[in-house]
Amino acid sequence: MARRATASYDERDVKVRPGRGSRPRSKLRPAHANARPGLVTAVDRGRYTCFLDGPPARVVTAMTARELGRKAVVVGDRVGLVGDVSGQPGSLARIVRVEERSTVLRRTADDDDPVERVVVANPEQLLVVTAVADPEPRPRLIDRCLVAAFDAGIKPLLCVTKADLADPSQLLATYAPLDVPTVVTQATDDGGIDPSPVAEHLRDRVTVFVGHSGVGKSTLVNAMVPGAHRATGAVNVVTGRGRHTSTSAVALALPDGGWVIDTPGIRSFGLAHVEPARLILAFPDLAAETADCPRGCVHGADAPECGLDDALAAGRIDGARLDSFRRLLASRDRQAGD
Template identity: 40%
Template sequence: PYAHANLIDRYLVAAEASDIEPILLLNKTDILDDEAQAHLEPMLARYQKLGYRIIRASTKSLSGLEELHATLDQKVSVFVGQSGVGKSSLVNVLLPGVDIKTLPLSEQTNKGVHTTTTAKLFHLPNGGQLIDSPGIREFGLWHMDTATLLEGFVEFRPYLGYCKFSDCSHEHEPACALLKALEDGHIDPARMHSFQNIKASLDDFTTHN
């Protein structure tokens, strides 16, 4: 399935709010074509610049799996992502004998077919636990307030509290510290757009509930 930055940003915000170290795992690197590479590389570079760690892996070529093993050892970790990104395939390679059912992508939509319907906990041989979660296509943050959302965008943190107005929406107000940082190139436009998209969804949820 296509990688969506807004969905990734939602995962990252949730992880930051829960004090969980997020790691971006790019799976199925063996099947990436030039078009996919052109889409992914600028996105990954953006997250690397923010300090997020990225692991590239393939269950076919086995590249990156040694690094992934070392990362998971002695920790409690969870795989989250869209259906079809290969979470269960990774578990099958990391834990031979588990044999989680997997299915190919839907030919009609190029999206994953749900095979994992409940979260499953596995114990790793060298210590630690791994949770394989069901594939998801939407990830809501409706429980989150705006202050927590802002903190979840790590590059925003140096500018929080410096807007002229305490109730600044960071959309059009004069002397907005975030908009000034955006103008000066300290905040990536794609990340600002993602923040505004998530904030709008929270505002809409609050209005209708």
């Protein structure tokens, strides 16, 4: 068997590939000074529906640019867009900038979950929707939504629906000491909701709607925004709970100015991100009486030597308001229930 000749090699036979990164990478990034401002109105599997102010106003579909990295973009974010912002079918713009958020509504899956979830960015109001009957009100869940609003610096508003089925006065009295504005709606003859009591509170504002399933939240949105076509569902006659109909948050423009953000029905509202001692800041009249509290006092009903108890005894604060504040504080430490 013939032996194969041994080949000889030298440096001329070695092919050197141009090195990647041989040019130093610049840390400068495009300023995108001409990026069009827009509002994120919906998010769906990596695609973002954005409303661009005019002229002309239009709706475009976008993706996030690589330079944003893992920065989350949510409904309500104000962003800068480049690329194809024509809004034509098949076009795709790029989100290159997320403006600083003025407010953020957060929640966690439960009170033991350390991971915060941003529900909506930049809301001015939180409309907590609850039915007076069918399904029955869930005061603990309402309390926890109010805690999230107070903590985030968002103005809360309570909307009681289905007042034609039962008297809402007892429920309204529960929240009167908190000075939370309330509106009451009734069903119309065609099965909808009369939106007029709510509309005056929402004009020219960005308002996020929250509430558990079946309370009429999406029905109210449909009444306020013609053509919204948000899915609605009936209440289960066995469990007394509503069926989840909205599956994701969406922002909708109000005909007379402003935006409403409809969110999926919730069954719990985790508050792991809320520091109990920070809640007092949403109640200036009570906060003014805590100067002499011991260090670390969270002002609960069982807090030793709390200055709020001395202020109550001296008649400087309202007892019903203190009780309501402490009820909200206690809701931070227990799961929402029926």
